[in-house]
Each structure stands twice: as structure tokens, then as C-alpha cells.
Amino acid sequence: MxxxxxxxxxxxxxxxxxxxxxxxxxxxxxxxxxxxxxxxxxxxxxxxxxxxKDKDALLDRLIGEEIDKLLDQIETLPTPKSVDDIVSALVPYMNFISCERFVFDLVLRHSGAAKIEEIGPIAMTFERFADVIANWIKDGPFRTDAMPEMLANGVHSFVIQAVALNFCAIHQSEPLKGRLTPYLDLWLNPAQSA
Amino acid sequence: MxxxxxxxxxxxxxxxxxxxxxxxxxxxxxxxxxxxxxxxxxxxxxxxxxxxKDKDALLDRLIGEEIDKLLDQIETLPTPKSVDDIVSALVPYMNFISCERFVFDLVLRHSGAAKIEEIGPIAMTFERFADVIANWIKDGPFRTDAMPEMLANGVHSFVIQAVALNFCAIHQSEPLKGRLTPYLDLWLNPAQSA
DNA sequence: GTAAGAAAATGACCATGGTCAATATTGGAG
DNA sequence: CTCCAATATTGACCATGGTCATTTTCTTAC
Known part of the structure; x- marks a missing residue:
């Protein structure tokens, strides 16, 4: 052969x-x-x-690459000391996925794959995001009543929400950070904010 | 004229x-x-x-209508007594937006509008979701250190996350409820889960 | 070196959403 | 009743992603 x-x-x-x-x-x-x-x-x-396979497959690859670079950056950071450290670290990620509405939509569209064999670069970065964040925050001064993996997934949810709201005209033009910080405060430090 | x-x-x-x-x-x-x-x-x-305006505009309208009906249902429910009550109430909503991958993608794509004048039916339901949930849970046995509006937005984030994971092959085929409950427990009752 | 078969490249063709100049219909003013 | 301007409808046409039978190129066996 x-x-x-x-x-x-x-x-x-x-x-x-x-x-x-x-x-x-x-x-x-x-x-x-x-x-x-x-x-x-x-x-x-x-x-x-x-x-x-189609146009999306190429974009999936190119965008996945970019996101991976951003996650590489986060991986090198020292353990965060506050929610603000986390938000600051996430800003480049949020900026990239919101650089174009088209990009954000594509990222969401590729965030999961129906079949294991079809998991593409962007879907990989979603998995990796949770791992990276979980590992990064696990020794930080945050709530300890939940697995770091769950906290990390929650952080991701709030990041997506913040970016989505950023595209929405109803909500005043607030900086991205301001959309995320209050939620992460409540999510990661519930006792302090009581 | x-x-x-x-x-x-x-x-x-x-x-x-x-x-x-x-x-x-x-x-x-x-x-x-x-x-x-x-x-x-x-x-x-x-x-x-x-x-x-385009094909999406028609779908936006039809899907928005369906979601509105589901929110009408939730509005009639008595104040929830537990996270489980909330999750149960949200299941029809989650089932609908995940009835087809296409529908979920379209819903996310229309969740915000760039210009105020362009806010469509689905974007309206996102606004309304937060209002309905905030009003519905505000007298329930949940954390009181956050505005009901913020809690409701967080609930929405976790709902979207649960549905997204449901489409993802990596994660075992767990029922939708199981993907949401643990997160809402941590989000709405942080003290209890400590 | 050459032949055979596998792999890669080609481009005419298709599906489908969307445009727009031309045409038809409507309802009111006189 | 008739004509006019505003409004609605039409369908040929375009843009663009995607397919597939055919042709070209490569690799290996001898």
C-alpha cells in the first residue's frame, strides 16, 4: 500500500x-x-x-489556535489572589471571542460536538478552559465547598454571559470587566458578599 | 395619504x-x-x-412565541420552595431550546441585538426570562446577599450551560436536570452547601 | 524505467438564501 | 368613476457554500 x-x-x-x-x-x-x-x-x-469538511472546519481550527494561545498565557500566571486577578486574566480571552459577533456565534456553535470523533479545536478549548481555570484557582482564596472543576465551569458560564451581554444594546455600554466581576464575586466568594 | x-x-x-x-x-x-x-x-x-428581513427573522418570531408561552407557564407557579422546584420549572424551557441543535444555535445567536430598534422576539424573551425568574424566586428560601435580578441572570447562565453540555458528546448522557441542579445549589444556597 | 493503483486536485454544477427593477394592486381625492 | 401615488407583489437574477465524476499526480513493485 x-x-x-x-x-x-x-x-x-x-x-x-x-x-x-x-x-x-x-x-x-x-x-x-x-x-x-x-x-x-x-x-x-x-x-x-x-x-x-466545510468552511466552519477551517475557522474552527484557526480560532481554536488563537484561543489556545490565550489559555497558554493564563496557565503561566501565579495563583490568583482575588476575583479581580481572575477577571483581569480573562479579559484577553473575552476580548478575542468578542472581536466579531460572527466569531462569538461560531465559538458557541462549536462549543460541543455531537460525536466524540468530531470534537474540534474550539470544543477542545472549552474542555481545556475548565481544566486550566480549575487548576489555576484551586489554591486561591475562594470557596472550598465545591470542586474546582465546578467552580471553573461556572466561571466559564459567567464569561459567556458577560460577552453575550456586551453585544446587547439594551445593556448600557459598560466595560466587559464590570459585567463579570459582580457575578464572580457572588460565585467564588459567597460568604464575603453576604 | x-x-x-x-x-x-x-x-x-x-x-x-x-x-x-x-x-x-x-x-x-x-x-x-x-x-x-x-x-x-x-x-x-x-x-x-x-x-x-431574512429567514432568521421569521424563525426568531416563531421561536420567540414558543418561549413566551413557556415563560407564561412559569409565571403562574407558586414561589419555589427549593432548587429542585426551580429546576423542574425550567425543564420545559430547556427541552424546547434543545429540541434541535439548530434551534439552540439560533436562540443564542439572537439573544442580543446590536441596536435597540432591532431587538427581536428571542432577545425579548431573554430579558423577560430574567424578570420572570427574579420575581418568582425573590420570596423563596434562597441567598439574600444578591439582588434577585442577578440571581436570575446567573440561573439563566447555568441553564444555557446545561443545555450546551447536553449537546456535547464528551459528557456522559446525563439527564438535563442533573446538569443544572448542582450548579444552582451552589449558586442559590451557598451557605447550605458549605 | 515503467505500469498500476491509490491519493489528490479539478471545475462544472447544484442548493439555497437573498436582491431589486419592473409590475400589479389598493384606497382615497376630486 | 377615474386617476394617482403609495404600497405590495413578482420572479429573474445573484452570491456563496458545498458536491462529485473526471483527470492528474504520486508512490510503490517489479
Missing amino acids: TTAIQPRTLKTRAKLIDAARAIINDVGYSAMRVEQVVAEAGVAKGTFFSHF | TTAIQPRTLKTRAKLIDAARAIINDVGYSAMRVEQVVAEAGVAKGTFFSHF
Whole structure:
């Protein structure tokens, strides 16, 4: 039998990804067009879809990469001493997923996968987010009546809520941090806020 | 000047909505096609788009209606005596927004509006959800160190999280209630769970 | 080096949401 | 009753993501 994967394949895929990155850098995620990517990469349209299941799969990968970098950053931080430390650490993450409405919608859409085999990069980052945060806050001055994993999942919920509200016109234009802090105070330090 | 809105307009719009409802009832939300709706309603395609900004606008309206009915139900309930009462009351809501992955994604996508004038039916239900829940739980046996509005927003966050996890293969197939209860316990009764 | 078969690339084609200039209908003013 | 302007409807057309039978390229066996 022949080699499972040809060098050519990797080269073409790299061309597609590079082209997409350049275009996104130029016009943003929502304005990226498959036709534009294949033109820039110098391949036919069908080639795109033999490398990626659909347009979303490419975006999933590119956005997942970015989120992973942000989680890498959080992992290097010392144990947080306050809710404010946590919020500050999460701001870059929140800024990225809210850089375009389109990106936030896509992130939510890919946050889970129906089948184990189909778990994509963004879904991975959701899993990883919980792990990273749980591990990061577990020695901090926060409530101890709940597993760090549960606290971390809750933090994620509130982050998503804060970003969602940020897109909503009804709510005054408050900075992102202000939308998150009061909830995390109540969530992580219920005794103090009593 | 002539009448601002002609009877004909209302009739056509009703035909479109009825047709859409029938089709959705038949094949579900995600499989509904605009072409099918206009064929069933007996109008031209362009007519659809002079009544609704886009396909999403019609779905927004139909789904918003359903959610409103569910909130009506919750409004009639007596003050909850426990987290379990709350979770039970929320199950129909969770079941509906998770009836199709497509529906859940659409609900999240419409949960906020960029401009005040553009707030649609689903975004309204998000606002209303917080009001209804805040009012409903405010006399219940729950923590009193936070405004009911904040508690209600938190409940909503956890509901969304529970439904999202329900779509995710990584997490065992646990009933929806089981995904929500532990979080609401920690959120609404922090002292008890210490 | 060459032939055979596997893998990759191609591009014409399709599905479907959405647009818009042209046409038809309506309701009121005279 | 008739005409006019406002309003509603029409359907050919476009944009864009996605498919698939065909063709090209690569790798290995000999």
C-alpha cells in the first residue's frame, strides 16, 4: 500500500491555511470567502473541501489556535489572589471571542460536538478552559465547598454571559470587566458578599 | 395619504407564518426552506423578504412565541420552595431550546441585538426570562446577599450551560436536570452547601 | 524505467438564501 | 368613476457554500 499521507497534501493544506490567515487578517473572520481563499492559495475550490469538511472546519481550527494561545498565557500566571486577578486574566480571552459577533456565534456553535470523533479545536478549548481555570484557582482564596472543576465551569458560564451581554444594546455600554466581576464575586466568594 | 398598512399585507403575512408553522411541524426547524414556505403560502419568493428581513427573522418570531408561552407557564407557579422546584420549572424551557441543535444555535445567536430598534422576539424573551425568574424566586428560601435580578441572570447562565453540555458528546448522557441542579445549589444556597 | 493503483486536485454544477427593477394592486381625492 | 401615488407583489437574477465524476499526480513493485 502507498503512504497514507503525501507531502503534497501538507503543502496544499498549509497554502490554504496561510491564505485564510492573510485574508482574515485583512478583512476579518466574517468577510472571509472560500473562493477568495482558494484563489489566494492557487488551488481549485474542490480542493478546499477535500482538506476541510466545510468552511466552519477551517475557522474552527484557526480560532481554536488563537484561543489556545490565550489559555497558554493564563496557565503561566501565579495563583490568583482575588476575583479581580481572575477577571483581569480573562479579559484577553473575552476580548478575542468578542472581536466579531460572527466569531462569538461560531465559538458557541462549536462549543460541543455531537460525536466524540468530531470534537474540534474550539470544543477542545472549552474542555481545556475548565481544566486550566480549575487548576489555576484551586489554591486561591475562594470557596472550598465545591470542586474546582465546578467552580471553573461556572466561571466559564459567567464569561459567556458577560460577552453575550456586551453585544446587547439594551445593556448600557459598560466595560466587559464590570459585567463579570459582580457575578464572580457572588460565585467564588459567597460568604464575603453576604 | 393612504392607510399605512393594508389588510392585504396582514393576510399575506399570516399565510406565510401559517405555512412556515405547518412545515416546521412536519420537518422541524432546521429543514424548513424559504422556497417551501412561499410555495405553500402561494406567493413569490420576493414577497417573503418584503415581510421578513431574512429567514432568521421569521424563525426568531416563531421561536420567540414558543418561549413566551413557556415563560407564561412559569409565571403562574407558586414561589419555589427549593432548587429542585426551580429546576423542574425550567425543564420545559430547556427541552424546547434543545429540541434541535439548530434551534439552540439560533436562540443564542439572537439573544442580543446590536441596536435597540432591532431587538427581536428571542432577545425579548431573554430579558423577560430574567424578570420572570427574579420575581418568582425573590420570596423563596434562597441567598439574600444578591439582588434577585442577578440571581436570575446567573440561573439563566447555568441553564444555557446545561443545555450546551447536553449537546456535547464528551459528557456522559446525563439527564438535563442533573446538569443544572448542582450548579444552582451552589449558586442559590451557598451557605447550605458549605 | 515503467505500469498500476491509490491519493489528490479539478471545475462544472447544484442548493439555497437573498436582491431589486419592473409590475400589479389598493384606497382615497376630486 | 377615474386617476394617482403609495404600497405590495413578482420572479429573474445573484452570491456563496458545498458536491462529485473526471483527470492528474504520486508512490510503490517489479
